[in-house]
Amino acid sequence: xxxxxxxxxxxxxxxxxxxxxxxxxxxxxxxxxxxxxxxxxxxxxxxxxxxxxxxxxxxxxxxxxxxxxxxxxxxxxxxxxxxxxxxxxxxxxxxxxxxxxxxxxxxxxxxxxxxxxxxxxxxxxxxxxxxxxxxxxxxxxxxxxxxxxxxxxxxxxxxxxxxxxxxxxxxxxxxxxxxxxxxxxxxxxxxxxxxxxxxxxxxxxxxxxxxxxxxxxxxxxxxxxxxxxxxxxxxxxxxxxxxxxxxxxxxxxxxxxxxxxxxxxxxxxxxxxxxxxxxxxxxxxxxxxxxxxxxxxxxxxxxxxxxxxxxxxxxxxxxxxxxxxxxxxxxxxxxxxxxxxxxxxxxxxxxxxxxxxxxxxxxxxxxxxxxxxxxxxxxxxxxxxxxxxxxxxxxxxxxxxxxxxxxxxxxxxxxxxxx
Ligand code: FAD
Numbered sequence: 527x528x529x530x531x532x533x534x535x536x537x538x539x540x541x542x543x544x545x546x547x548x549x550x551x552x553x554x555x556x557x558x559x560x561x562x563x564x565x566x567x568x569x570x571x572x573x574x575x576x577x578x579x580x581x582x583x584x585x586x587x588x589x590x591x592x593x594x595x596x597x598x599x600x601x602x603x604x605x606x607x608x609x610x611x612x613x614x615x616x617x618x619x620x621x622x623x624x625x626x627x628x629x630x631x632x633x634x635x636x637x638x639x640x641x642x643x644x645x646x647x648x649x650x651x652x653x654x655x656x657x658x659x660x661x662x663x664x665x666x667x668x669x670x671x672x673x674x675x676x677x678x679x680x681x682x683x684x685x686x687x688x689x690x691x692x693x694x695x696x697x698x699x700x701x702x703x704x705x706x707x708x709x710x711x712x713x714x715x716x717x718x719x720x721x722x723x724x725x726x727x728x729x730x731x732x733x734x735x736x737x738x739x740x741x742x743x744x745x746x747x748x749x750x751x752x753x754x755x756x757x758x759x760x761x762x763x764x765x766x767x768x769x770x771x772x773x774x775x776x777x778x779x780x781x782x783x784x785x786x787x788x789x790x791x792x793x794x795x796x797x798x799x800x801x802x803x804x805x806x807x808x809x810x811x812x813x814x815x816x817x818x819x820x821x822x823x824x825x826x827x828x829x830x831x832x833x834x835x836x837x838x839x840x841x842x843x844x845x846x847x848x849x850x851x852x853x854x855x856x857x858x859x860x861x862x863x864x865x866x867x868x869x870x871x872x873x874x875x876x877x878x879x880x881x882x883x884x885x886x887x888x889x890x891x892x893x894x895x896x897x898x899x900x901x902x903x904x905x906x907x908x909x910x911x912x913x914x915x916x917x918x919x920x921x922x923x924x925x926x927x928x929x930x931x932x933x934x935x936x937x938x939x940x941x942x943x944x945x
Pocket of ligand 1: 535536537538539540541560561562563568569570571572573602603604605630631655656675684685688746750803805836838839846847848849850851860882883
């Protein structure tokens with residue numbers, strides 16, 4: 527079969543949820559999902575896997591088991607778009623045409639954008655929860671002291687909070703294991719502040735103080751010197767450098783000129799640079815930054831009304847998370863239903879909602895929920911359930927992350943049920 531009413535590219539969080547919710551609206555819809563992978567991952571739990579508090583195996587399910595019933599699974603990789611002819615090309619299954627297209631390919635890791643990073647990851651010199659959280663856990667357990675350096679790239683990344691969550695967990699782990707005085711935990715970020723939402727930022731600054739973490743804003747990683755175990759950073763705003771770096775300071779940090787900073791490390795965790803998949807980046811569907819060029823409130827493509835894009839691949843100025851996908855899917859589904867009924871896709875109600883469960887230690891978490899304007903907007907349903915102020919740390923939030931959210935993901939979100 528080479529034509530479908532609705533063709534979805536990507537069977538990750540967004541693709542499966544969209545198809546499942548569409549079928550709940552109308553079980554007779556003719557839907558296919560193009561997805562090459564045999565396995566589907568619950569990635570949010572990788573933060574806990576990296577800290578030894580969750581089993582990796584529990585984050586993995588067979589794609590076959592989560593494919594909504596009634597969907598054709600095209601086990602292949604999409605390779606190109608021809609939106610004028612409503613056509614998607616694939617690696618092995620030829621061209622597939624559609625009435626409506628949903629692009630939900632997620633994003634890809636691009637470690638090559640930092641010099642030395644591909645090799646550092648390959649040789650185990652650097653670890654990353656984004657690639658192999660079990661290796662992070664092994665690295666933490668083998669750490670004997672010195673600089674534990676945590677950083678993130680200048681590109682957009684999925685779950686922007688993940689690079690700092692593992693820093694807090696590591697600091698807590700070192701504290702619990704008698705390494706507190708031997709470890710310098712450093713969190714270096716190209717960002718200007720620890721978190722964009724004011725209420726959460728205040729909590730996180732307390733957390734940073736509690737652990738004695740060296741917080742370094744304006745640090746953009748650009749090269750990893752594997753041999754000498756040094757990360758080279760560019761200072762992104764030399765004029766705003768409030769903390770002057772002394773030669774041979776406690777961390778062994780060195781500054782060359784105005785912008786070149788070298789930080790030695792004994793362990794290194796980082797989020798690799800990330801981008802939309804190449805075939806999306808290079809297509810007519812992408813915006814200047816390479817992400818799918820969709821309306822920020824309806825997720826409808828700006829040029830092609832029968833194409834929608836959501837999830838990590840979408841060019842939406844909010845945090846790329848599964849929580850954001852949860853709020854985007856009903857809007858996309860509603861718009862698809864309208865288009866199929868020959869109406870216009872006029873649901874523009876997505877307000878940029880995203881959330882980030884900021885784990886701040888074992889048994890501790892604060893929940894950042896926000897919109898395009900970085901307003902703190904706690905979900906009223908959740909607020910009623912949890913009772914307390916979610917901008918503060920609470921063990922109940924951690925339990926929600928460890929047990930509640932995975933349950934909701936597999937049993938509600940993946941099945942197209944309302945959550
Ligand atoms: P994905 O779920 O990644 O799915 C994309 C799918 O598209 C994949 O299955 C892929 O195989 C497929 N695909 C790719 N290329 C092609 C192609 N050419 N053809 C066909 N199919 C293709 N989110 C939260 O909400 N809370 C968290 O706490 C959280 N923590 C995170 C921690 C880590 C370490 C990581 C890595 C992620 C975290 N996330 C979190 C982010 C969350 O997992 C993603 O935002 C979410 O999965 C995005 O869904 P998606 O469908 O856009 O992409």
